[in-house]
Amino acid sequence: MKDSKRSSRRQLLQMGAAVGGGLLAKHEQASAAENKPGQLGIPLGPYGERSPFEKAVRWRRDTKTPETGSSFTPLQDSVGTLTPSSLHYERHHAGIPTIDPAQHRLVIHGMVNRPLSITVAEIRHLPSVTKTLVLECGGNSGSEWAAKNGPDVQRSFGLVSCSEWTGVPLRLLLEEAGVQPGASWVIAEGADACRMERSIPIAKAMDNILVAYGQNGEALRPAQGYPLRLLIPGWEGNANVKWLRSLKLTDQAYMARDETAKYTDLMPDGKARIFTYQMEAKSIITFPSGGQTLPGPNLYELTGLAWSGRGRIERVDITTDGGRSWVKAQLQEPRLPIAFTRFRLPWRFDGREAVIASRAVDESGYVQPTREALIAARGLNSAYHFNGIKFWKVQTDGTVTNVEA
């Protein structure tokens, strides 16, 4: 910490004219322009909104069925390690249901001794835990397989977000219901129109899954499953069933559409890997990134986000010369397991073309692979679970573009 403080300071002292150069004359000019003295501001209010000057929004493709599809978090505007709930990515299959929590029930049935129907109010007063966790769609950055890369970090990597979640350990509910011997799967079903279903092995269900009702200090947002959803640490978003209404204990997987036709990995030999739930280590530079422009040669903070479904981020390496050399980035503490870790590196753009990328290493020792290594292992049939290293090109005029693979 001391060392990293000293290093930041050294960096800043080198910045010279970059930051400085301001004069008191400028001060007077600025204060007159920005705010008329004596003019009262806006009154205190019951519920605050963001500044009208802040325009970041989720992005989605125009389609005839906007109830099914994805909307992408504007990672290029992210700061810190959390995603604002209003900007959390979406991936829905039949739109967002409007659910009255007073009417909603979570039912636990199938191979249990005591079938339960639990109200939301009851769940909110059970023993709870809070965890900051990343959620990533299994299809995030899938276009990178075919090198049909999105032009910016939002459209290519924006199906990932991080929130503080609060809920009841699923294990407690299952123990209350009494799981019968032989029950090996939990079939989770949502209350959306398509009754989205996923199969979860009982071992994971008894480990660390949450039935979450809280997100970033308040109730879940409707787009994230209000009033109840599953939170499965480290597993692809789709399995974290939203608008949770039913958990059925069975002795076999359900082989639902979203675990057979979708979210599977078609391998080079034509066979598909299924139930590949866990998301591997990944990282992405958010500044500078595609579509942004550096105003000129200067010292900048190069920054981005790293995460892993396996646990903590241990290290992030940065290259600014297309992968020939790598240096360690500073990691924001605390590094929480299966959460965004913000990384940073002061970097001088000197007006020469630079090809930049980040490479995450997690606490299991897993190293984020190159795109080429991923393709060598898994071929080009897959649309899911891409976690290859991502390069951006900073051009001599400061514009930043995607690097065609």
Add this chain to the structure above:
Amino acid sequence: MKDSKRSSRRQLLQMGAAVGGGLLAKHEQASAAENKPGQLGIPLGPYGERSPFEKAVRWRRDTKTPETGSSFTPLQDSVGTLTPSSLHYERHHAGIPTIDPAQHRLVIHGMVNRPLSITVAEIRHLPSVTKTLVLECGGNSGSEWAAKNGPDVQRSFGLVSCSEWTGVPLRLLLEEAGVQPGASWVIAEGADACRMERSIPIAKAMDNILVAYGQNGEALRPAQGYPLRLLIPGWEGNANVKWLRSLKLTDQAYMARDETAKYTDLMPDGKARIFTYQMEAKSIITFPSGGQTLPGPNLYELTGLAWSGRGRIERVDITTDGGRSWVKAQLQEPRLPIAFTRFRLPWRFDGREAVIASRAVDESGYVQPTREALIAARGLNSAYHFNGIKFWKVQTDGTVTNVEA
């Protein structure tokens, strides 16, 4: 961790009929009522809002000048450890200015070698850090001094909130400007109509203060100082100047209105303590709390929030018998310094009157005092810096009220 897991489980297993008792018949009934199968939900959208069923808002007294005053966070609805930005408490002296970040400048002047005028864009690309920090108004729960207690936890204790903040260490900016020998104070000034000012000793300014531009993963909200504010870890909210426009280095404090006429502690001998910046350890039960009603005898999760301007929360004790006996609450990890720590204790309400309270201990060993001990030390002249233990009474019918001191 293992122990706390086992203990939660033991608690839940005791709950019996409280949670259970549901039947599959209820399941069918519930599913029919809540959601018509096949009906598409709301489309994906650019910016998500909360559920129309969630109504929590900040509260403020009706006044003729709603630009000056306080609005209180609904702590009774809080979950986890963060406050949603939309519900962060407010304390303004001349309303919320609307500031265009492209026009705004931060000026550093006075006893410096190189006066600076810095744009918001420049600040956003300087070396940054992210910290989760509590902010508490120096006047929070001031009505407790006179036992004119608010009826609920929002109106009596709601001038405290916790966010993830991102910004540039103030020290880096001061070093860039070059602080002259003999400069011992930094006078911070806001861009609101009243030009709110506070004096900060240079030692603290060179320690751990942030010039923050980020809150909970996005830009600061206007009500929290957009586009720039000070974040002074552990110090009363008022010193964390919002809409920051100027930092002037001087060799004396400014003796501004808000550090002389206000935010001072009038002692029994008629002298006032001033510059009492640091907030002490404090805690409050948020459920069950004043104005809430327990639906009946049952096992409940008793829960609340603890924090300290001195660092981490080390322990929270709970009494349910008016202070005769105390037991340790479970503390949510990670316990971050100068941030909300959520505490929890499974508690059985058996239909008999119970007087409940929490008592925080921080890592410095400081123990949250009783109201009586505070009054013995500081008399009854003060309106600020009350951090006494707060009792709620759970009545036999389940209603929860304030306990008159």
